[in-house]
Amino acid sequence: MAAFEPAPGDERLSTAMLSDSLDECGLRSQVLQGRLAPVVAGSRAFGRAATARFAPGEHDEPEDPYGAAIDFIAGLGRGELVVFATAESDASAFWGELFSAAAIGAGVVGVLTDGNLRDTERIAALQFPAFSRSRRPIDYRRRMAMVESRTTVTIGGVRIADGDLVMADDDGAVVIPREREFEVLAAARLRASKESTVLAELLAGESLRAVWDRHRIL
Numbered sequence: 001m002a003a004f005e006p007a008p009g010d011e012r013l014s015t016a017m018l019s020d021s022l023d024e025c026g027l028r029s030q031v032l033q034g035r036l037a038p039v040v041a042g043s044r045a046f047g048r049a050a051t052a053r054f055a056p057g058e059h060d061e062p063e064d065p066y067g068a069a070i071d072f073i074a075g076l077g078r079g080e081l082v083v084f085a086t087a088e089s090d091a092s093a094f095w096g097e098l099f100s101a102a103a104i105g106a107g108v109v110g111v112l113t114d115g116n117l118r119d120t121e122r123i124a125a126l127q128f129p130a131f132s133r134s135r136r137p138i139d140y141r142r143r144m145a146m147v148e149s150r151t152t153v154t155i156g157g158v159r160i161a162d163g164d165l166v167m168a169d170d171d172g173a174v175v176i177p178r179e180r181e182f183e184v185l186a187a188a189r190l191r192a193s194k195e196s197t198v199l200a201e202l203l204a205g206e207s208l209r210a211v212w213d214r215h216r217i218l
């Protein structure tokens, strides 16, 4: 799968702009329910989902207890965003400092999970964008197991296929289905440029009514 290369100017895109653009394209249920919070306020990640799913599992391979995760991380590529679906499990953490370091080394842009992170102070120090439902310092070994990877998962009520574009920021997370990304990205880039104009006009003192009537964008 081709690595996702953000275009110049894509740093202006936000989850809110993508959500509006998805709405315009008739995709009205692509925003995750519940806000997955960033470890560091102001974090933002935009990349192709690399998905995996965890489920309860006490089985252990003493020789290679983290084998599935190690293999999954070994397969990660530049521009990918790790998505761990856990059915909102509180049984353990699923990602920490060392997985983050390996992901950074592979050019991964962030991690998003409906479970827990740990080592969060260290993840912050690495400046690795990480978003989760919660935090808990407990290891997943003999509690949870990676049961599937590179498949379609569901987080926050939204299906995420491996390779879909995902963005997370302070507001939450949105998913752009791969087969519609050309259209949604075009709409989002147009919206970002119009919003810049609207912002400048409002800051210059024009009335919201006049600016709305002219651009019909908010």
Ligand SMILES: O=C([O-])CC(=O)C(=O)O
Pocket: 093, 094, 095, 096, 097, 098, 099, 100, 118, 119, 138, 139, 140
């Ligand atoms: O939660 C885990 O087992 C992973 C972990 O601690 C790390 O990546 O440093």
Ligand SMILES: [Mg+2]
Pocket: 096, 097, 098, 119
């Ligand atoms: Mg750790």
